[in-house]
Amino acid sequence: MPKTPFDVALLGNLTPEQFLADYWQKKPLLIRQAWTHFPELIDFARLSEFAQRDDVESRLIEFQHGRWKLENGPFSQHRLNRLPETDWTILVQNVNHLVPHIADFLYQFNFLPYTRLDDVMISYAPPGGTVGPHYDSYDVFLLQVGGQKRWQISSDDASGFIEDAPIRVLKDFNPEQEWILEHGDMLYLPPKYAHYGVALTPGMTYSVGFRAPKTQEVATKFLEFLQDEICLEGMYSDPDAKATASPARIDEAFVSQISKMLQQVKWNDDIVRQFIGRYFSEPKPHVFFDQTEAPLEFDDFAQALATHGIVLNLKSQMLYSDQQLYINGEEVEFEDASAEDIAALQLLANERTLAAGEYSDELVDLLYSYHEYGYLQPITR
Numbered sequence: 001m002p003k004t005p006f007d008v009a010l011l012g013n014l015t016p017e018q019f020l021a022d023y024w025q026k027k028p029l030l031i032r033q034a035w036t037h038f039p040e041l042i043d044f045a046r047l048s049e050f051a052q053r054d055d056v057e058s059r060l061i062e063f064q065h066g067r068w069k070l071e072n073g074p075f076s077q078h079r080l081n082r083l084p085e086t087d088w089t090i091l092v093q094n095v096n097h098l099v100p101h102i103a104d105f106l107y108q109f110n111f112l113p114y115t116r117l118d119d120v121m122i123s124y125a126p127p128g129g130t131v132g133p134h135y136d137s138y139d140v141f142l143l144q145v146g147g148q149k150r151w152q153i154s155s156d157d158a159s160g161f162i163e164d165a166p167i168r169v170l171k172d173f174n175p176e177q178e179w180i181l182e183h184g185d186m187l188y189l190p191p192k193y194a195h196y197g198v199a200l201t202p203g204m205t206y207s208v209g210f211r212a213p214k215t216q217e218v219a220t221k222f223l224e225f226l227q228d229e230i231c232l233e234g235m236y237s238d239p240d241a242k243a244t245a246s247p248a249r250i251d252e253a254f255v256s257q258i259s260k261m262l263q264q265v266k267w268n269d270d271i272v273r274q275f276i277g278r279y280f281s282e283p284k285p286h287v288f289f290d291q292t293e294a295p296l297e298f299d300d301f302a303q304a305l306a307t308h309g310i311v312l313n314l315k316s317q318m319l320y321s322d323q324q325l326y327i328n329g330e331e332v333e334f335e336d337a338s339a340e341d342i343a344a345l346q347l348l349a350n351e352r353t354l355a356a357g358e359y360s361d362e363l364v365d366l367l368y369s370y371h372e373y374g375y376l377q378p379i380t381r
Helices: 016-022 044-051 077-081 100-109 215-229 252-262 269-279 298-307 339-351 361-373
Strands: 029-031 058-064 067-072 088-092 117-125 140-145 149-154 177-181 186-189 194-199 203-210 310-312 318-320 325-327 376-378
Touching: 044 058, 044 077, 044 088, 044 117, 100 117, 100 203, 149 186, 177 186, 215 269, 269 318, 269 325, 298 361, 298 376, 318 339, 325 339, 339 361, 361 376
Parallel strands: none
Antiparallel strands: 029 186, 058 067, 058 088, 088 117, 117 203, 140 186, 140 203, 149 177, 149 194, 310 376, 318 325
């Protein structure tokens, strides 16, 4: 998937720097005709195929008789055939893992780090289809693809959510602005900006979301990471122990010594950087890599790399720091790598493709092992 040049229409002819300075996490932006470069539309028929797969996250939301209903996929074709003509929405996550041109669209937003860029969710709705007034805790771009949808937005998100609804729907929603989006129009919303979209005609919304993990989540995952990385010396001892008449009481001397033992748990920026590399490149729980059933022979792979180059699997994520590279939650084990090899791997991480060329035997060996894992493949012409 060679990198495509940034299209300034995507941000309403603003440069990424202008957009980040004036709008990002500050205020909404409506962009007419932001993106129309799709070789095909992921219509309901195509989306239905994805929603029937057990390796794809999908949801169906209906609003019938004044009540919200949520179903999680995978769905049978029989279930999808029974959908009414109005008032439902089907949503499929991570379509960028499934369709190359959707991944091309997602990586137009790579003016932000991959640690923040999440996925493209595609939803399809007939007239009346909606997921209700709500807000997201992260930034989102909402691209209308086919059809028309009315969007209302509000900076007021204080009403809280309906308690017994299976999805997060605001109790009260007082719109401050309203637009009708048509094919190619896009709306950017900062975190916690309330919005309410209702399909006027059958169409899709391509939602670009960003990772914004909660502090509790990051702390929990970091502590899990630490338990495999730290090795603390010593063990509890109490040579000066005194007899006690209250054996069930937790005495202060014991508390003090356990506290000192725990104070050995320390970290620095290098450890945090290593955690970030692993955690933020780790695939989501439903994402799996199948080892290539028929990988190229090594010599054929080397020839393909030299002739056409390679590209990362749509599901793969590569990150790097000055000290280390990471791919799909793993540290890249590459001892005594040359500066040229490291530069090539960093280029692959940034561009998600590596151009044809002659590379060191050590680098070709490493890339071939990732080809066998299914992490990357040669570019085909």
